[in-house]
Amino acid sequence: MLESGTPLAVGSVAGPTCAIKLSLFEGPLDLLLHLIRENEMDVTELPVAQIAGQYIEYLNLMEELQLDVAAEYLVMAATLAWIKSRMLLPPSENDDDEEGLDPRAELIARLLEYERFKEVSEQLGEYTREGRDVFKARVPESASTPEGERELEVSLMTLLDAFRRVLARVPTGPGLHEVEGELVTVYERMLAIMDAIGAEGGSLEFEQLFASDPEARLSRPLVVATFLALLELVRVAALRVYQGLREDGAPEGPIRLRRTEEGAEEWRRRIADDPRVHGVKSQEGV
Amino acid sequence: MERSQQKQIVEALIVAAGEPVSAARLAEIVPALDASDVAGLVAEITRDYEDQGRALEIWEVAGGYQLRTHASVAPYLRLLHRERALRLSRAALETIAIVAYRQPITRAEVEHVRGVEAGPVLKSLVDRKLVRIAGHREVPGRPLVYATTKRFLEVFGLGKLDDLPTLREVEELLPPPDAAAQVTPLELESAEVGESAPSPSELH
Amino acid sequence: MERSQQKQIVEALIVAAGEPVSAARLAEIVPALDASDVAGLVAEITRDYEDQGRALEIWEVAGGYQLRTHASVAPYLRLLHRERALRLSRAALETIAIVAYRQPITRAEVEHVRGVEAGPVLKSLVDRKLVRIAGHREVPGRPLVYATTKRFLEVFGLGKLDDLPTLREVEELLPPPDAAAQVTPLELESAEVGESAPSPSELH
Numbered sequence: 071m072l073e074s075g076t077p078l079a080v081g082s083v084a085g086p087t088c089a090i091k092l093s094l095f096e097g098p099l100d101l102l103l104h105l106i107r108e109n110e111m112d113v114t115e116l117p118v119a120q121i122a123g124q125y126i127e128y129l130n131l132m133e134e135l136q137l138d139v140a141a142e143y144l145v146m147a148a149t150l151a152w153i154k155s156r157m158l159l160p161p162s163e164n165d166d167d168e169e170g171l172d173p174r175a176e177l178i179a180r181l182l183e184y185e186r187f188k189e190v191s192e193q194l195g196e197y198t199r200e201g202r203d204v205f206k207a208r209v210p211e212s213a214s215t216p217e218g219e220r221e222l223e224v225s226l227m228t229l230l231d232a233f234r235r236v237l238a239r240v241p242t243g244p245g246l247h248e249v250e251g252e253l254v255t256v257y258e259r260m261l262a263i264m265d266a267i268g269a270e271g272g273s274l275e276f277e278q279l280f281a282s283d284p285e286a287r288l289s290r291p292l293v294v295a296t297f298l299a300l301l302e303l304v305r306v307a308a309l310r311v312y313q314g315l316r317e318d319g320a321p322e323g324p325i326r327l328r329r330t331e332e333g334a335e336e337w338r339r340r341i342a343d344d345p346r347v348h349g350v351k352s353q354e355g356v
Numbered sequence: 357m358e359r360s361q362q363k364q365i366v367e368a369l370i371v372a373a374g375e376p377v378s379a380a381r382l383a384e385i386v387p388a389l390d391a392s393d394v395a396g397l398v399a400e401i402t403r404d405y406e407d408q409g410r411a412l413e414i415w416e417v418a419g420g421y422q423l424r425t426h427a428s429v430a431p432y433l434r435l436l437h438r439e440r441a442l443r444l445s446r447a448a449l450e451t452i453a454i455v456a457y458r459q460p461i462t463r464a465e466v467e468h469v470r471g472v473e474a475g476p477v478l479k480s481l482v483d484r485k486l487v488r489i490a491g492h493r494e495v496p497g498r499p500l501v502y503a504t505t506k507r508f509l510e511v512f513g514l515g516k517l518d519d520l521p522t523l524r525e526v527e528e529l530l531p532p533p534d535a536a537a538q539v540t541p542l543e544l545e546s547a548e549v550g551e552s553a554p555s556p557s558e559l560h
Numbered sequence: 561m562e563r564s565q566q567k568q569i570v571e572a573l574i575v576a577a578g579e580p581v582s583a584a585r586l587a588e589i590v591p592a593l594d595a596s597d598v599a600g601l602v603a604e605i606t607r608d609y610e611d612q613g614r615a616l617e618i619w620e621v622a623g624g625y626q627l628r629t630h631a632s633v634a635p636y637l638r639l640l641h642r643e644r645a646l647r648l649s650r651a652a653l654e655t656i657a658i659v660a661y662r663q664p665i666t667r668a669e670v671e672h673v674r675g676v677e678a679g680p681v682l683k684s685l686v687d688r689k690l691v692r693i694a695g696h697r698e699v700p701g702r703p704l705v706y707a708t709t710k711r712f713l714e715v716f717g718l719g720k721l722d723d724l725p726t727l728r729e730v731e732e733l734l735p736p737p738d739a740a741a742q743v744t745p746l747e748l749e750s751a752e753v754g755e756s757a758p759s760p761s762e763l764h
Binding site: 256 | 577627629
C-alpha cells in the first residue's frame with residue numbers, strides 16, 4: 071500500500087511531452103487530481119484521453135522503480151480506458167439506460183467528492199492539535215480518594231479486546247451454566263499468575279499467561295478467572311500492565327505484566343488483605 | 357461562597373478532571389455558581405494565567421473546559437512526550453475527515469471516497485480512540501459503521517461536531533478560507549496575547 | 561534563559577506529564593536549568609500557588625514531582641469523579657461485560673465467573689441504570705435474571721445490543737502483536753506505587 075510521505079525525487083521521465091513530478095500519492099483519485107492540476111485543467115473538464123495517457127505513464131514509472139502498484143491503481147487504469155473508449159463512440163441509441171450520460175460523470179463526481187475531503191483534511195491537519203501543539207493537564211486522582219473507590223481508566227472496548235482475544239482461542243466447550251465440574255477461583259489464579267511471573271524473572275507477556283497452561287486445561291472458566299485475577303492483581307498493585315506505544319501514540323505490541331518491586335511478601339500481604347479475595351476463600355470450602 | 361473560592365474550586369476541578377468538564381457540571385458541583393456565570397469565571401482564571409505569565413490556558417473543547425499548556429512551550433513538552441507525539445499521516449487525516457462528515461459510515465463507503473483500502477487506517481484510528489465502532493448498518497452483511505469520538509473533538513480543539521470547517525459545496529470553485537472555524541482557547545481576544553497566541557499555521 | 565521562563569516551562573511539564581517527572585528529566589529538558597536547582601524552582605511555584613490562593617500543590621513523590629489538588633477541595637472532586645459516565649470501576653466493568661455477553665444471566669452465574677460476590681455490584685449497576693432485572697429464570701428458586709439497559713448502549717455508544725462487536729470483528733481491528741515495541745505504561749496501569757507516603761515538596 072502506498073503511504074503518503076516525502077516526495078520521491080524523480081524529475082522527469084522519457085518522452086518529450088511528459089514531465090511527471092512524482093510523489094507518493096494517496097491513491098488513484100489523488101494521482102488523477104494531481105495530473106489534472108498539472109495540466110491546469112478543471113476537474114469538471116476531465117480531459118480523459120490526455121490524462122489516461124499520463125496516468126499509464128505514471129504506473130509504468132512506478133513499476134520501473136519497482137514500487138508496488140496497488141490494485142486500486144490498475145482498476146482506475148481500466149476505468150479510464152473504458153471511459154476513453156466510450157467517448158470515442160458516437161452517441162448510440164442502443165444504450166438505452168445510459169443515453170445522454172457523459173461517461174465521465176461518475177468519475178468526475180468522485181474526484182470532486184474526494185477533493186473536498188482532501189482539502190478539509192488539510193485544514194484539519196493545521197489545526198492546533200492536542201498532543202502535538204498543546205498538551206492537556208493530566209493529574210492523577212487526588213490521593214484522598216480511597217483505593218477502593220479509585221477507578222480504572224480504561225474503556226470497555228480495551229478490556230474486552232484483550233479478554234475476548236484469549237477467549238477466542240478457547241474451544242467452545244461447556245458454557246457458563248455447565249461448569250460445575252471445574253471450580254476455578256480468582257484467588258488461585260492470582261497466585262498462579264504471580265508464580266508464573268516469578269518464574270520468568272518478574273515480567274511476562276499477557277498471552278503467555280494462557281499459553282503456559284497445559285493445552286487441555288485451557289477452558290473458558292479458567293481463562294475468565296485468569297483474566298479477572300489479572301485485574302485484581304493490578305488493583306492491589308502487585309503488578310502493573312504495560313503495552314508499547316508506537317511513535318504516534320497508539321498502543322502497539324504485546325501487553326506485558328510486570329511485578330512491582332516490593333517483593334513476594336508484600337504482594338502476598340496485599341492479596342491476603344484484598345477483601346474480594348476473602349470472598350473467594352470462603353467459597354473454597356463449598 | 358466567595359468568588360475567589362469558587363474560582364479555586366473550578367480551577368481544581370478542571371485541572372483534576374483531565375477530560376473536558378461542562379459548564380453545567382461545574383455549576384452543579386460548585387456552591388452558588390450559576391451555569392451562565394461559568395464562562396466568566398473561567399475567563400478570569402485564564403486571564404490570571406496570562407497576568408502571571410504562566411504557560412497554561414483553559415480551552416473550551418468537546419463540550420467542556422480543559423486545561424492545556426500553551427503552544428509556546430510545545431517544543432519542551434514534545435521532548436517530554438517524545439514517544440507520544442500525535443502524528444497523523446495524510447491517509448489518517450483524510451480518513452478521519454471522511455468519517456467526521458459522513459458518520460456513521462462503513463468501511464466500504466470510506467474506501468469509495470478515497471479510492472483505496474481503508475481497513476488498516478481505520479484500525480489505527482480506532483486504536484488511537486479518534487474513531488469508534490458505532491454499531492452495524494442494517495443492510496445485508498451488517499457491516500460495522502464508524503463514527504468519531506469525543507477524543508477526536510479534543511485532539512482537534514473542536515467544541516462539537518458542528519464546529520468542523522464547512523465542507524465546500526461541490527459547485528463552488530474556491531474553498532472559503534475558513535480556518536477560523538476552529539475554537540480558539542479561552543484566551544479571549546487573541547490580540548491581547550500578542551506573539552504567544554496559538555496560530556495554527558505556525559505550529560509544525 | 562530567564563528564571564521566570566524556566567518556571568513557566570517546569571510548571572507546564574509537571575501539569576501535562578500525568579506521572580511524576582524527576583528533577584533530572586526536568587533539568588534535561590529545560591535550558592540552563594541545573595538539576596540541583598529544580599527543587600528550589602518547584603518550591604517557588606508551590607509558594608506562588610499558595611500566595612495566589614490556588615487549590616494546587618506540587619508534591620514530591622517517588623520518582624519526581626507531580627501536580628495535585630489541595631485536600632481542601634477533595635469533596636468537590638469526589639462529586640466530579642462519581643458522575644463520570646464512562647469510567648466504571650473494575651468490578652463494574654467486569655460485571656457489565658459478563659452481563660452484556662451472557663444475558664439474561666443470574667447473579668449466581670455472574671458470581672461463578674467472577675469468583676466473588678456479585679450482589680453489590682449488580683445493585684449499583686441497576687442503580688446506575690446500566691443493568692436491569694429482566695425477570696426470573698424458570699428453575700427451582702426462580703432466581704432473578706439480569707440484562708443490560710438502553711442506557712448501557714448509550715454509554716458505550718451502541719445503537720442496540722447487536723452492535724456489540726463480535727469476537728471476529730474485534731479481532732480484525734486488533735493490531736498484530738509486535739515484539740519490538742518500546743515498553744511504556746498504558747492506561748491499565750494502577751495507581752502509582754509509593755502513593756501512600758508522598759509529601760508536599762518542602763518550602764524553603
